[in-house]
Amino acid sequence: MLFNSYVFLFLFLPIVLLAWWVPRNIQLRLALLVLASYVFYAGWDYRFCALMLLTTVMDYIAAGRIARGSTPRERKGWLVAALVFNLGLLAYFKYAGFFARSVNDVADAMGLGSIAPTLSIILPLGISFYTFESLSYTIDVYRGIAKPAKSFLHYMLFISIFPKLIAGPIIRYTDVEDQYAELRERVDVELMWRGVVFFVVGMVKKVLVADQIAAHAAPLMGVAHPGLAESWAIVGSYTLQIYFDFSGYSDMAVGLGYMLGFRFPQNFNRPYIARNISEFWDRWHITFSRWLRDYLFIPLGGSRAGALRTLRNLFLVMFLGGLWHGANWTFVAWGVYHGTLLGVYHSSRMLRKRGVLRAPELPGRAALILTLLAVVFGWALFLSPDFTTAWGLVSGMVGARGVGDASTLRVLLHPIAIVAFAWLAFVPEVWDWQLVPRRRVALGAAAVLVLCIMMLGGYSPFIYYQF
Amino acid sequence: MHRGDNNRWTSSQPPGAPGTRGEYSPRVHAPPPSSPPDSAASALRTFLIAFVGLLAANAAVNAVLNPSGELRDGGLLIESVLSSESHQKVADLRDFISARAGAPVGVVLGSSRVMELSFGDSAGVAYYNCGISGARAEDILAFTRFIFAQPGVHLAEAVIGVDPFALAVPDDSVEYGARLRGVHPLERVMGDRIGLAQRWHWRAAALFGRDWTTALREIGDPPVKQWFDSSGIYPEANYVRRVGTSDSSRARYLANHIEMVTTHLPPSPESDPRRVEDISETVQLLREHGTRVTIFLPPTHPSLLAALRGDTIFRAQIDHDRRTLQELAGRTGAIFVDLTDPAATGLTPGDFWDGYHYTSAASVRVIHALREAR
Numbered sequence: 001m002l003f004n005s006y007v008f009l010f011l012f013l014p015i016v017l018l019a020w021w022v023p024r025n026i027q028l029r030l031a032l033l034v035l036a037s038y039v040f041y042a043g044w045d046y047r048f049c050a051l052m053l054l055t056t057v058m059d060y061i062a063a064g065r066i067a068r069g070s071t072p073r074e075r076k077g078w079l080v081a082a083l084v085f086n087l088g089l090l091a092y093f094k095y096a097g098f099f100a101r102s103v104n105d106v107a108d109a110m111g112l113g114s115i116a117p118t119l120s121i122i123l124p125l126g127i128s129f130y131t132f133e134s135l136s137y138t139i140d141v142y143r144g145i146a147k148p149a150k151s152f153l154h155y156m157l158f159i160s161i162f163p164k165l166i167a168g169p170i171i172r173y174t175d176v177e178d179q180y181a182e183l184r185e186r187v188d189v190e191l192m193w194r195g196v197v198f199f200v201v202g203m204v205k206k207v208l209v210a211d212q213i214a215a216h217a218a219p220l221m222g223v224a225h226p227g228l229a230e231s232w233a234i235v236g237s238y239t240l241q242i243y244f245d246f247s248g249y250s251d252m253a254v255g256l257g258y259m260l261g262f263r264f265p266q267n268f269n270r271p272y273i274a275r276n277i278s279e280f281w282d283r284w285h286i287t288f289s290r291w292l293r294d295y296l297f298i299p300l301g302g303s304r305a306g307a308l309r310t311l312r313n314l315f316l317v318m319f320l321g322g323l324w325h326g327a328n329w330t331f332v333a334w335g336v337y338h339g340t341l342l343g344v345y346h347s348s349r350m351l352r353k354r355g356v357l358r359a360p361e362l363p364g365r366a367a368l369i370l371t372l373l374a375v376v377f378g379w380a381l382f383l384s385p386d387f388t389t390a391w392g393l394v395s396g397m398v399g400a401r402g403v404g405d406a407s408t409l410r411v412l413l414h415p416i417a418i419v420a421f422a423w424l425a426f427v428p429e430v431w432d433w434q435l436v437p438r439r440r441v442a443l444g445a446a447a448v449l450v451l452c453i454m455m456l457g458g459y460s461p462f463i464y465y466q467f
Numbered sequence: 468m469h470r471g472d473n474n475r476w477t478s479s480q481p482p483g484a485p486g487t488r489g490e491y492s493p494r495v496h497a498p499p500p501s502s503p504p505d506s507a508a509s510a511l512r513t514f515l516i517a518f519v520g521l522l523a524a525n526a527a528v529n530a531v532l533n534p535s536g537e538l539r540d541g542g543l544l545i546e547s548v549l550s551s552e553s554h555q556k557v558a559d560l561r562d563f564i565s566a567r568a569g570a571p572v573g574v575v576l577g578s579s580r581v582m583e584l585s586f587g588d589s590a591g592v593a594y595y596n597c598g599i600s601g602a603r604a605e606d607i608l609a610f611t612r613f614i615f616a617q618p619g620v621h622l623a624e625a626v627i628g629v630d631p632f633a634l635a636v637p638d639d640s641v642e643y644g645a646r647l648r649g650v651h652p653l654e655r656v657m658g659d660r661i662g663l664a665q666r667w668h669w670r671a672a673a674l675f676g677r678d679w680t681t682a683l684r685e686i687g688d689p690p691v692k693q694w695f696d697s698s699g700i701y702p703e704a705n706y707v708r709r710v711g712t713s714d715s716s717r718a719r720y721l722a723n724h725i726e727m728v729t730t731h732l733p734p735s736p737e738s739d740p741r742r743v744e745d746i747s748e749t750v751q752l753l754r755e756h757g758t759r760v761t762i763f764l765p766p767t768h769p770s771l772l773a774a775l776r777g778d779t780i781f782r783a784q785i786d787h788d789r790r791t792l793q794e795l796a797g798r799t800g801a802i803f804v805d806l807t808d809p810a811a812t813g814l815t816p817g818d819f820w821d822g823y824h825y826t827s828a829a830s831v832r833v834i835h836a837l838r839e840a841r
Contacts, residue, residue, distance in 0.1 A: 080564060104581035189506075189508045189511055190507045191505040192507070192511055193507040193510055193511055195512065196514055389561060436505040437505050437509070437510035437511075438504060438505050439505050439509060439510055439513040441510065442510040442511065442513040442517065443514075443517050445514055446514050446515075446517035446518040446521060447515075447517065447521060449518060450518060450521040450522055450525060453522070454525065
């Protein structure tokens with residue numbers, strides 16, 4: 001079920017809001033919300049509800065045992081069991097087929113034929129997101145950062161709550177445990193108002209901007225040998241599309257959270273105005289990059305274990321970060337590319353600090369443009385289904401295939417693309433807006449939402465649903 | 468507030484604070500409110516009332532303009548009324564048929580390239596033009612089913628113009644969806660103004676490109692309304708677009724269309740089997756009701772044709788469509804006329820408004836060719 005679908009907007013959401021706000025019994029409300037979230041998930045494939053439930057049960061039990069464990073050995077044992085279970089599920093459902101294909105490709109190239117069985121495993125929607133959330137919970141309980149969930153219902157809701165279930169923001173149990181204690185009996189109109197504005201802004205980003213740009217760029221995607229113009233038209237459009245699509249989804253998710261009285265974390269903070277690659281990762285998919293930082297980078301030693309270890313850690317974290325996005329070598333390459341950029345950036349900082357590098361830092365705008373270019377080149381890898389396509393785009397972008405059809409650049413001069421560029425340059429994230437309730441704003445929001453609904457043109461999933 | 472930091476992520480320090488990764492530019496905050504805010508409850512009430520009201524208005528417009536609910540949207544009232552004028556056409560068609568209660572009527576079915584065909588009231592048969600922009604086989608079938616669902620209809624004649632893209636494989640739905648969702652809604656509402664804006668854009672481009680001759684020529688470019696009379700009976704209900712008529716404007720329209728059509732070439736020479744099935748069902752349905760059917764491929768601008776013939780896939784697609792329609796006509800007793808080559812009707816580049824659609828004057832020759840074939 002998509003947020004940008006009739007069934008969600010006119011059936012699911014109103015029923016859920018009523019079921020959440022009308023009853024007075026808090027346990028009943030929580031149970032209804034869990035049920036609604038499972039119905040939401042079942043809208044895609046009911047069979048995988050069992051898998052999500054299994055993950056939930058296992059991590060709930062493991063965290064409880066960790067908290068009650070009498071010896072460090074016992075506690076560690078349960079943590080390892082939880083990690084193996086979660087990562088095992090992720091490895092099987094997301095990566096088994098991919099690794100089998102990769103092994104067969106290598107074997108084929110060596111003339112050995114297919115040596116691994118061909119696996120066609122359906123990727124359960126949202127598994128990367130809820131597995132990371134579940135992992136963070138058991139690790140936080142082990143570290144003593146989080147207390148074990150007070151009730152199974154609380155924990156079920158933390159894993160399954162529908163606004164963030166499929167594509168984040170990736171939340172942590174510590175974010176919601178206090179909110180359970182503060183749940184209100186009556187609608188919090190201030191939060192509801194925030195929720196409406198966030199949701200409408202997200203919808204505009206998705207339906208009026210991302211989908212329109214995608215639609216105009218779609219015919220270009222099939223160009224066999226893109227030249228300079230086509231490559232920039234394709235990657236430039238995708239740069240706009242992925243931001244408006246994913247940040248639109250995140251805004252909608254946060255807005256829905258507010259409507260239910262929950263506060264979810266910010267996931268985007270104008271990433272394309274970053275002035276270095278490190279800052280980009282502080283602004284792009286924030287909850288994911290912080291997850292990587294807190295549960296991978298820092299445990300590996302972070303940046304306090306020497307320059308080389310720091311670089312290794314950055315590289316490794318981004319390698320895994322790339323792999324997290326999808327079972328494809330292009331995603332791995334994208335992660336490695338960003339790991340390399342981060343390595344170069346941190347090396348230059350270290351060298352500058354030690355006085356080895358004396359070149360002045362780039363001025364703000366030049367740094368911004370350079371960072372943006374680096375990110376855009378990365379999207380060429382990210383959007384490509386294989387290395388041939390990626391290489392075609394990258395070589396096209398540097399002009400190795402000639403100028404190509406300059407008229408294709410029109411896709412970046414389309415009014416919607418121009419609006420998107422202006423938005424990126426001048427409009428703060430909705431988090432920074434003064435969300436003061438005003439009737440005229442409400443009228444505008446209603447009109448814009450109706451326009452979005454009129455523009456819904458069929459099934460248009462979010463890009464990050466595939467991860 | 469979320470952990471006291473303006474609803475942000477739960478970091479102990481807000482992003483951009485000293486000591487955190489990355490250095491942020493100064494944050495942009497909206498100015499403080501200039502007048503006292505309304506209460507959140509009142510804003511929410513306004514939102515809900517306006518939202519429901521606007522949806523209801525949209526639904527009401529749909530209910531009036533899309534009474535059959537058969538075209539494109541499967542009957543969803545919420546679906547945009549802006550996406551196609553087919554809704555308006557079908558409403559007018561219903562009135563047209565009921566006004567003639569049992570008298571024989573004829574229809575012209577197809578895309579914008581049949582909109583100019585006005586058979587008038589010939590041989591005691593009054594014609595209604597059902598041409599809609601970007602019509603595919605399924606649209607033509609939907610119109611036909613709708614016609615026969617009307618009480619007392621006596622459809623004597625149907626002329627069906629089949630565009631090369633009407634039978635194309637589903638991949639073109641991406642392109643079609645793109646136009647439907649991205650361009651058409653705006654064009655439907657602002658078609659006239661978009662035409663105007665486009666021409667001013669061209670003028671400015673010529674001016675800035677120091678192409679003084681073109682700039683001067685296009686400043687005095689007299690516009691005309693395209694498809695002014697496309698339904699034959701309710702001209703105000705039609706999609707009207709102002710197009711420039713100077714040679715320079717026409718050349719630009721032509722270049723635009725060649726680029727658009729060649730960019731959206733079908734990915735394979737095969738037709739979509741479902742669409743072939745739809746067009747077959749259309750013709751069979753018409754023939755079962757005793758309707759005389761003429762299927763034709765509309766004339767194409769010589770330059771566009773030349774550009775398309777350079778592409779083997781498109782050529783194969785045209786040949787495939789031609790064979791399919793010929794076979795269909797032979798099987799059902801319909802008449803098939805191939806007017807793709809403008810030489811067949813004696814049309815010259817000057818007979819096309821915009822590189823793709825022929826003028827009213829040229830349509831007389833197309834009608835003549837179709838009558839000859841019958």
